[in-house]
Amino acid sequence: MQPFSSHTAVAAPLLRDDINTDQIAPVMHGRDLKEDYKVTLFYRARRRDDGSEDPDFILNKPQFRDAGILVTGNNFGAGSSRESAVWAMVANNIRVIVAKSFADIYRENCLQNGVLPIVLTAQEADDLTARVVAANGAAPFTVDLVSQRISGPGGAEMPFDIAAADRIRLLEGLDDIGLTLKHMNEIASWEQRIAAAQPWLQTAKDSR
Amino acid sequence: MPRTLFDKIWDLHLVGQRADGRDLLYIDRHVLHELHAHHGFAYLQKQQRKVHRPDLTFAVQDHTVATKPGRDDDTNPTGAAFIKAMREGTRRNGIRLFDVGDPEQGISHVVAPEVGIVLPGATHAVPDSHASTVGGLGALAFGCGTTEMTHVLATQVMALKRPKRMRARLDGRLGAHVSSKDVALRLIAELGVAGARGYAVEYGGSAILAMPIEQRMTLCNLNIEMGGRSGFVAPDDATFAWLAGRPYAPQGAMWDRALEHWRTLITDDDAAFDREVVLDCHALEPQITWGTDPSQVVGISGRVPEPATLDASRRPAAESAFAYMGLQPGTALLGLPVNRVFIGSCTNSRLPDLEVAAAVVRGRRVAAGVAAMVVPGSSTVKREAEAAGLDRVFRDAGFFWGESGCSMCAGGNGDRGAPGERIVSTTNRNFENRQGPKTRTHLASPATAAASAIAGRIADVRQVLAGAA
Numbered sequence: 062m063q064p065f066s067s068h069t070a071v072a073a074p075l076l077r078d079d080i081n082t083d084q085i086a087p088v089m090h091g092r093d094l095k096e097d098y099k100v101t102l103f104y105r106a107r108r109r110d111d112g113s114e115d116p117d118f119i120l121n122k123p124q125f126r127d128a129g130i131l132v133t134g135n136n137f138g139a140g141s142s143r144e145s146a147v148w149a150m151v152a153n154n155i156r157v158i159v160a161k162s163f164a165d166i167y168r169e170n171c172l173q174n175g176v177l178p179i180v181l182t183a184q185e186a187d188d189l190t191a192r193v194v195a196a197n198g199a200a201p202f203t204v205d206l207v208s209q210r211i212s213g214p215g216g217a218e219m220p221f222d223i224a225a226a227d228r229i230r231l232l233e234g235l236d237d238i239g240l241t242l243k244h245m246n247e248i249a250s251w252e253q254r255i256a257a258a259q260p261w262l263q264t265a266k267d268s269r
Numbered sequence: 270m271p272r273t274l275f276d277k278i279w280d281l282h283l284v285g286q287r288a289d290g291r292d293l294l295y296i297d298r299h300v301l302h303e304l305h306a307h308h309g310f311a312y313l314q315k316q317q318r319k320v321h322r323p324d325l326t327f328a329v330q331d332h333t334v335a336t337k338p339g340r341d342d343d344t345n346p347t348g349a350a351f352i353k354a355m356r357e358g359t360r361r362n363g364i365r366l367f368d369v370g371d372p373e374q375g376i377s378h379v380v381a382p383e384v385g386i387v388l389p390g391a392t393h394a395v396p397d398s399h400a401s402t403v404g405g406l407g408a409l410a411f412g413c414g415t416t417e418m419t420h421v422l423a424t425q426v427m428a429l430k431r432p433k434r435m436r437a438r439l440d441g442r443l444g445a446h447v448s449s450k451d452v453a454l455r456l457i458a459e460l461g462v463a464g465a466r467g468y469a470v471e472y473g474g475s476a477i478l479a480m481p482i483e484q485r486m487t488l489c490n491l492n493i494e495m496g497g498r499s500g501f502v503a504p505d506d507a508t509f510a511w512l513a514g515r516p517y518a519p520q521g522a523m524w525d526r527a528l529e530h531w532r533t534l535i536t537d538d539d540a541a542f543d544r545e546v547v548l549d550c551h552a553l554e555p556q557i558t559w560g561t562d563p564s565q566v567v568g569i570s571g572r573v574p575e576p577a578t579l580d581a582s583r584r585p586a587a588e589s590a591f592a593y594m595g596l597q598p599g600t601a602l603l604g605l606p607v608n609r610v611f612i613g614s615c616t617n618s619r620l621p622d623l624e625v626a627a628a629v630v631r632g633r634r635v636a637a638g639v640a641a642m643v644v645p646g647s648s649t650v651k652r653e654a655e656a657a658g659l660d661r662v663f664r665d666a667g668f669f670w671g672e673s674g675c676s677m678c679a680g681g682n683g684d685r686g687a688p689g690e691r692i693v694s695t696t697n698r699n700f701e702n703r704q705g706p707k708t709r710t711h712l713a714s715p716a717t718a719a720a721s722a723i724a725g726r727i728a729d730v731r732q733v734l735a736g737a738a
């Protein structure tokens with residue numbers, strides 16, 4: 062996983078609550094296992110009914126085309142567990158999402174892919190959103206995970222909280238599977254213990 | 270110290286704690302589907318790793334499979350690559366696959382309980398947000414992303430933060446033609462689409478005790494629509510009777526031993542929950558969504574809400590839903606013309622769901638101009654329904670009777686509505702474009718969907734059966 066320490070980019074405001082993963086990354090009906098996640102991101106929202114680009118969609122506006130930070134409302138990433146809704150962010154170099162809250166599975170998927178999910182209080186989020194709207198893409202914001210601060214036009218540096226473990230995982234780009242593989246001995250001894258105590262859990266055979 | 274059932278299951282499955290403070294939770298059963306599995310297989314191959322417990326891992330072809338009679342891998346051209354990659358990956362890794370053509374193929378959340386892969390008190394993971402369907406049998410399930418799925422393939426554990434605990438007590442006797450789908454929609458309406466975020470939800474109360482297992486699964490299936498990753502019902506005699514004799518469940522002396530343990534799977538008196546909610550189901554009428562998220566719900570006799578009656582935080586979403594759904598505030602749901610009806614999905618495609626719908630449809634005809642479709646949740650459900658003659662009931666009425674799969678729930682297999690169509694659907698998400706670009710989905714129970722197909726408009730099943738609609 063790509064480590065994350067600091068990210069400087071234009072920030073775009075997505076002023077809605079409950080943006081779901083169907084919206085972020087719709088089912089693309091491709092015939093190929095390899096999907097172009099750069100194109101997937103907000104595929105429908107980016108387009109009008111006739112398939113042409115919708116100039117009113119925020120990420121289509123010239124000043125936000127290269128946005129690398131999103132600022133949004135409550136419950137971002139609700140719905141389907143599809144990880145493509147995070148891969149599509151990475152493919153577009155969006156490495157930070159600031160929200161009032163995230164759906165549980167989406168937040169996990171962010172952490173697995175080096176995307177920093179920042180949760181702010183409603184007041185902080187509204188303040189940051191006002192600054193992002195006022196900046197209107199003219200100047201970038203910097204999100205620094207080492208100092209846990211957001212800086213940019215229109216105000217003072219803004220601190221943010223993140224669980225220490227999540228922070229270290231992102232900073233070091235730790236592979237989640239690699240972390241757990243260090244515990245294979247414990248896993249094996251759990252299996253041995255349960256095979257004796259509750260053997261039905263350790264076997265799943267067709268009895269026919 | 271008194272413990273909740275959630276804590277009992279979690280504590281038993283706790284393998285250890287990682288340096289980063291996450292709990293490593295053992296996953297007793299892991300079920301894959303073809304949309305995500307190929308990513309995991311490719312990763313393992315590249316890292317030269319093996320699936321740690323292929324014998325506890327199962328795979329099902331469900332999201333992209335065609336529903337046309339006589340289907341094969343290529344009937345849905347956008348599914349073929351996924352279906353073939355799944356077949357190849359499971360063969361290479363020694364995983365039992367319920368393949369296209371297998372007599373037990375179907376939707377993972379329907380198949381796994383049906384063949385007895387799911388057990389009370391067991392942990393369960395699926396790379397799909399509706400994993401907790403199997404909570405209806407008292408299993409603790411986690412929907413997960415692709416990397417988490419790969420993590421389980423490699424290690425058989427998930428690295429999780431312990432969620433908080435919520436108890437949802439559902440009291441009262443359900444009225445005629447009211448089902449757990451209606452209960453779930455009302456609960457989501459009350460709590461909101463993020464109401465259970467961060468919680469594992471235990472469902473209890475007199476309404477639950479009286480609920481058949483399939484309805485408990487419908488309820489737990491919809492848990493994610495209020496933001497909860499895991500939701501379950503404590504197992505009871507109905508659960509054990511339902512599970513007994515299923516092929517992958519324990520048999521003989523092992524069954525007796527398991528049963529003895531399963532009877533201890535209850536929340537202790539005085540165990541503390543972080544949140545408790547109560548819903549009185551006594552006077553609940555059939556429910557239906559009017560908007561574009563599953564919390565935008567009214568009773569079937571209700572109207573699209575006036576924005577002024579809504580909590581301020583819900584108004585922006587409502588305004589956007591009015592426009593998308595082509596509905597004005599104050600419009601009655603009953604009588605809205607319907608173009609399409611879909612009965613199926615992991616939410617409502619088990620045999621009792623089809624029996625309920627067939628009872629409404631029997632001897633009647635789908636209204637002119639309505640495209641109506643039934644897709645059984647598994648090939649087993651399909652076979653059992655055909656043995657009972659339900660396929661004839663549906664076909665005679667003008668329904669399409671399909672092969673099993675996820676079908677129109679997310680349209681991943683090409684089954685979709687046309688732009689502008691109003692659809693009554695027994696699925697779980699009424700998101701914009703979910704069932705096809707610009708489609709307008711109303712979520713409802715199988716009974717309401719069947720009644721609406723007959724009436725050609727959104728209908729109250731009680732009126733249709735009384736001959737009054």
